[in-house]
Amino acid sequence: MNNVSRRKFMSGAIAAGAGLAVAQSVKGQEQKSNVKKWRWEQMRPDDLKEAIAERPVAWIMFSPLEWHGEAMSFGCDPIIGQTVVDKAWEKVGGVRIPTIYIGAETDYKYWGEKGLMSHWGLEQITEEHNPGSLYVRPITLQLVVEDYLYFLQREGFKLVVVSTGHGATEHIKVLNEVCGRYKDGPMKVMFGRGSRRTRMPEELRFEGSGGHADFSEASLLGGVDPNLVDKSKFGVIERDRKVKLLKENVDKIDFEKGRKIIEFRAKQLEMNVKEILKELGY
Numbered sequence: 581m582n583n584v585s586r587r588k589f590m591s592g593a594i595a596a597g598a599g600l601a602v603a604q605s606v607k608g609q610e611q612k613s614n615v616k617k618w619r620w621e622q623m624r625p626d627d628l629k630e631a632i633a634e635r636p637v638a639w640i641m642f643s644p645l646e647w648h649g650e651a652m653s654f655g656c657d658p659i660i661g662q663t664v665v666d667k668a669w670e671k672v673g674g675v676r677i678p679t680i681y682i683g684a685e686t687d688y689k690y691w692g693e694k695g696l697m698s699h700w701g702l703e704q705i706t707e708e709h710n711p712g713s714l715y716v717r718p719i720t721l722q723l724v725v726e727d728y729l730y731f732l733q734r735e736g737f738k739l740v741v742v743s744t745g746h747g748a749t750e751h752i753k754v755l756n757e758v759c760g761r762y763k764d765g766p767m768k769v770m771f772g773r774g775s776r777r778t779r780m781p782e783e784l785r786f787e788g789s790g791g792h793a794d795f796s797e798a799s800l801l802g803g804v805d806p807n808l809v810d811k812s813k814f815g816v817i818e819r820d821r822k823v824k825l826l827k828e829n830v831d832k833i834d835f836e837k838g839r840k841i842i843e844f845r846a847k848q849l850e851m852n853v854k855e856i857l858k859e860l861g862y
């Protein structure tokens with residue numbers, strides 16, 4: 581090897597060594613900043629023992645599969661909700677419990693040709709069967725939530741973050757009532773947005789959206805996965821139009837804006853949970 585080749589070799593080796601040192605330093609910083617987190621279904625007893633000792637917060641979602649018009653998937657509520665929760669969990673750590681796909685909805689009784697019948701939720705407006713909804717009665721939801729919280733407290737968790745993507749009256753009422761019983765116990769339960777009340781920025785609001793399955797919710801779902809929203813079917817058939825899902829509004833669906841709203845909600849949830857954990861000494 582001549583002198584020129586030797587100098588080039590040495591320069592390359594020094595540069596490579598410096599690059600490796602930087603990479604190892606960055607990796608070390610990442611590892612240091614990473615919080616400990618677990619998925620319940622993948623844990624063993626030793627993992628649970630470690631979680632309770634170091635990061636005793638559990639995250640759980642209760643949200644049903646249901647009709648969201650012709651354009652959107654049945655999993656809209658849990659998909660949006662669990663995306664928010666998972667983004668916060670990634671930053672805060674703790675134990676993520678698999679989403680529980682149950683939720684309550686209003687049962688409107690009426691007399692039909694076959695006697696006493698039911699319209700569930702927005703069927704009261706469409707006056708026909710809205711396909712794809714799987715609900716439970718409020719008492720069923722209540723018992724499931726009570727049992728999960730009981731066993732999480734039994735394991736030694738200090739905080740449980742209960743969330744949902746479903747906003748039906750009975751559903752929210754049950755979650756509020758059950759979670760509210762844990763204000764003064766050895767385990768705290770946070771439902772919803774917690775103590776922080778940061779207002780949604782104006783630029784992230786969907787003015788004029790009717791709510792369920794309308795262009796605002798379609799934007800959120802598409803912000804998670806555009807393939808779950810078929811814009812060509814939005815507000816086309818009469819059943820959709822009965823609940824004010826209108827094809828004239830399809831251009832108001834904005835997946836990028838929906839993604840930003842999810843990021844905003846996740847950040848708020850992250851700050852809420854960190855605030856409570858800090859109060860608990862973690």
